[in-house]
Amino acid sequence: MAVPKLEQLSKSVVQGPSLATGAIPTMDWMDIPVVFKPGNYAYVAKKEKVEYLDSQKGLSFPNARDWNPEEEDWKLPEDWKDIIIKGLAERLDKFRSLKIFMDCCVRCGACADKCHFFLGTGDPKNMPVLRAELLRSVYRNDFTLAGKILGKMAGAREMTTKVLKEWFMYSYQCTECRRCSVFCPYGIDTAEVTMMIRELLHLVGIGINWILEPVSNSNRTGNHMGLQPHTFKDNVEFLVDDVENLTGIRPNITFNRKGAEILFITPSADVFAEPGLYTAMGYMILFDAIGLDYTWSTYASEGGNFGLFTNNxxxxKLNAKMYAEAERLGVKYILGGECGHMWRVLHQYMDTMNGPADFLEVPVSPLTGTVFENAASTKMVHISEFTADLIKHNKLKLDKSRNSHVKATWHDSCNPARAMGLMDEPRYILDHVVDWVEMPENTIREQTFCCGSGTGLNTDEIMELRMRAGLPRANAVKYVAEKHLVNMLACVCAIDRATLTSLMNYWNPTVEVCGLTELVANAIVREGENRPELPEGLRTML
Amino acid sequence: MKYAFSFLAVIALVLIAWLGSQIPGMPYLFGVALPYLALMIFLGGFVYRVVHWAKSPVPFSIQTTCGQGKSLDFIKQDRLEAPNTTAEVVARMFLEIVCFRSLFRNTKSEIHDGPHITYESSKWLWVFALIFHYSFLVIVLRHLRLFLDPVPACVGWVEFIDGLFQIGAPTWYMTDIGLLAGCALLFGRRLITRHVRFISLVNDYFPLVLIFAIAITGILMRYFLRTDIDIVNIKQLTVGLVTFSPVIGAKIGAIFYIHVFLVCVLLAYFPFSKLMHMGGVFMSPTRNMKNNTRAVRHVNPWNPRILPHSYAGYEDEFREYMVENGIPVEKELPPKKDEE
Structure with a gap:
């Protein structure tokens, strides 16, 4: 889909008649149908990908078929309505969060203008409260006394294909960033609602390819790019060559090595595409500089977990590879690279789903002796925790001037900020390696704005939506780019590195995107290095 | 029209109580039977709903962290916004329930030419909510005077503070004004703020109108229609209700029955409505869980047994490439058979 010109979209988001800009829709939201047209939905999952996943033990992706959202008939199974209602009943029994979030909303509207999708599209159904009402209205109809008796009067409505289509549209215009849950007086988390709707849709064979293909790849090859072991190794080794060219020191790299102290897992995108590549080079330089005894894995070569965007x-199943590989290789613990949703899974789900990891040890930094008590059970440490601790104990020789070409600002990635509370470790690191400034206060830390393309929405056919949803983030960057001449947006998220790059190219072309460890590695001074002047750090073309 | 319907419904309820209570014999229905029934529905419904919620497990630890989590020694944890211990969770919940912490954070976004998006602190909703809820709470506490004999001293203190300004005779309570104002402000906000108007349902307007009507009838009784009301009779009835020996003595004015009937409707409506947020706010997993999930394992009672695509299967598929590229393997390649 062609993306509208910057001038057009800049006008449209301000003047377009939308609820965000002041226009009041004349129809009740239940009466406004969704219309699928090129550019406003992500391509649906290919039949063979759904079939492959359905064939995997422990997974269920039934009703694979070829279908097109733009057509009236979605070729749903005969008993689709039963499947959905039964699926909802089952999930109400399994998740207290779902029951509470269905029952407690008072529609106070505090969440309404907190959503980046709402701010960028002005579509009322992108207000978190209304996104939840899409499901809640059906819940009322089938599961509450008031809804059964009073029907529409009580905000209830029957499950129809029209409702199902709404679900598909709006559960894929939510990036599960959880910003709304910060502002909700009852902590209602739209991510939970979106996850449930997506789970229900998968029951009737509705899903998008940009999620299910990476899931299939991760399952089979270990990473979402579908890189086979030798290709993965080749990619990493290219980066080793680059590092050697730039610094004069060839970092020591091993794969699938038994007996290593630490297993390192990062999103595969880091070894595949710019600007993540520079972050991956950063990891190598950092680990080599401190002589870390670690190994990469080709089997568990994906930190990210697109499973989070489908069902639990x-x-x-995807996450289980990490512990399986750690156990097979006999490492002491796992170190995780920079990634947002990956860390939501690791921090909030991994131990519960696949633990206890009794075969691992409580993580201890081999350099500083610091015991990572906060990861005592899961036995997985975030690279920023690890690096901040190194810096605190003076284990790294850093020369901030090597980042003098950079004026950075910091993007708190949604999940590390709102699911882990990882906010000040990266800031501590930044303080030591680069000159940087904060974005405005309502757009950082727990109030940070999503890149607009998380949860598997970073696909090109919905580029206009992504540029709209990313507007609040881009706008805050623009503010510091103009005021403080910021030229680099740093983050700890692989999806961010990919999607913010497109977003910056569109809204703020003078700003580049990087991972935190790239900036760290830029600043690292090593003995025996043969490093020419690198005016653009690791990005310098020699 | 949704708000108009709420008014009509409440007017109908008022008429039912007004006319109904005038029919001989009916005061017993409105003064005794319905209050008991309503209270039973309220208590039973409330408990049922909370038990119903509690029956579903909390499979995953999904806390929302609104500040720095506990990690390294030199990184200062925000103990209230990213709690790590039970005490910290209790403190966070206290702020949430007593001070409406999350509403206090509220901002208002606007999109200006440029585009340029601004976020301004917006505390109105927080203020309105505080006025409404605290007025309601104090009024409920003050009403204990009617049900307890002797009246506990603390009820007297609450009344004293509530009437501190000593305006009018009998002294006007601040909370009476507060509840009316709270209802009106929250209602007005639903009409005026376009987002909120668009999402509001009958279920949102109705309780506000109902509570407003309850407050109005209460105020009429206390300040304006005192001649219709024999407080001694009322107290005899209300204390009787509590002691399960209700007596309706001399005639009590219709305004009393209207007031009581509306309260009964509110009580009976409560467990089936969004008003259950009163119970739910305590049980919201994003707020009441500790952010210590990597330090202490959270258990999911229905954790399904799902194994990863095995390493063995992976190596079987790719062994040749792995060996060729010097990646260690568990099983070596089978010896090559001679082609010829």
Whole structure:
């Protein structure tokens, strides 16, 4: 889909008649149908990908078929309505969060203008409260006394294909960033609602390819790019060559090595595409500089977990590789690279789903002796925790001037901020390696704005939607780019590195995107290095 | 029209109580039977709903962290916004329930030419909510005077503070004004703020109108229609209700029955409505869980047994490439058979 010109979209988001800009829709939201047209939905999952996943033990992706959202008939199974209602009943029994979030909303509207999708599209159904009402209205109809008796009067409505289509549209215009849950007086988390709707849709064979293909790849090859072991190794080794060219020191790299102290897992995108590549080079330089005894794995070569964007079973199955590989290799613990949703899974789900990891040890930094008590059970440490601790104990020789070409600002990635509370470790690191400034206060830390393309929405056919949803983030960057001449947006998320790059190219072309460890590695001074002047750090073309 | 319907419904309820209570014999229905029934529905419904919630497990630890989590020694944890211990969770919940912490954070976004998006602190909703809820709470506490004999001293203190300004005779309570204002402000906000108007349902307007009507009838009784009301009779009835020996003595004015009937409707409506947020706010997993999930394992009672695509299967598929590229393997390649 062609993306509208910057001038057009800049006008449209301000003047377009939308609820965000002041226009009031004349129809009740239940009466406004969704219309699928090129550019406003992500391509649906290919039949063979759904079939492959359905064939995997422990997973269920039934009703694979060829279908097109733009057509009236979605070729749903005969008993689709039963499947959905039974699926909802089952999930109400399994998740207290779902029951509470269905029952407690008072529609106070505090969440309404907190959603980046709402701010960028002005579509009322992108207000978190209304996104939840899409499901809640059906819940009322089938599961509450008031809804059964009073029907529409009580905000209830029957499950119809029209409702199902709404679900598909709006559960894929939510990035599960959880910003709304910060502002909700009852902590209602739209991510939970979106996850449930997506789970229900998968029951009737509705899903998008940009999620299910990476899931299939992760399952089979270990990473979402579908890189086979030798290709993965080749990619990493290219980066080793680059590092050697730039610094004069060839970092020591091993794969699938038994007996290593630490297993390192990062999103595969880091070894595949710019600007993640520079972050991956950063990891190598950092680990080599401190002589870390670690190994990469080709089997568990994906930190990210696209299963989180489908259903909890798939999340579990993909995540299980990490512990399986750690146990097979006999490492002491796992170190995780920079990634947002990956860390939501690791921090909030991994131990519960696939633990206890009794075969691992409580993580201890081999350099500083610091015991990572906060990871005592899961036995997985975030690279920023690890690096901040190194810096605190003076284990790294850093020369901030090597980042003098950079004026950075910090993007708190949604999940590390709102699911882990990882906010000040990266800031501590930044303080030591680069000159940087904060974005405005309502757009950082727990109030940070999503890149607009998380949860598997970073696909090109919905580029206009992504640029709209990313507007609040881009706008805050623009503010510091103009005021403080910021030229680099740093983050700890692989999806961010990919999607913010497109977003910056569109809204703020003078700003580049990087991972935190790239900036760290830029600043690292090593003995025996043969490093020419690198005016653009690791990005310098020699 | 949704708000108009709420008014009509409440007017109908008022008429039912007004006319109904005038029919001989009916005061017993409105003064005794319905209050008991309503209270039973309220208590039973409330408990049922909370038990119903509690029956579903909390499979995953999904806390929302609104500040720095506990990690390294030199990184200062925000103990209230990213709690790590039970005490910290209790403190966080206290702020949430007593001070409406999350509403206090509220901002208002606007999109200006440029585009340029601004976020301004917006505390109105927080203020309105505080006025409404605290007025309601104090009024409920004050009403204990009617049900307890002797009246506990603390009820007297609450009344004293509530009437501190000593305006009018009998002294006007601040909370009476507060409840009316709270209802009106929250209602007005639903009409005026376009987002909120668009999402509001009958279920949102109705309780506000109902509570407003309850407050109005209460105020009429206390300040304006005192001649219709024999407080001694009322107290005899209300204390009787509590001691399960209700007596309706001399005639009590219709305004009393209207007031009581509306309260009964509110009580009976409560467990089936969004008003259950009163119970739910305590049980929201994003707020009441500790952010210590990597330090202490959270258990999911229905954790399904799902194994990963096995390493053995992976190596079987790719062994040749792995060996060729010097990646260690568990099983070596089978010896090559001679082609010829």
């Amino acid at each position: 079973e798939t999340m579990k």
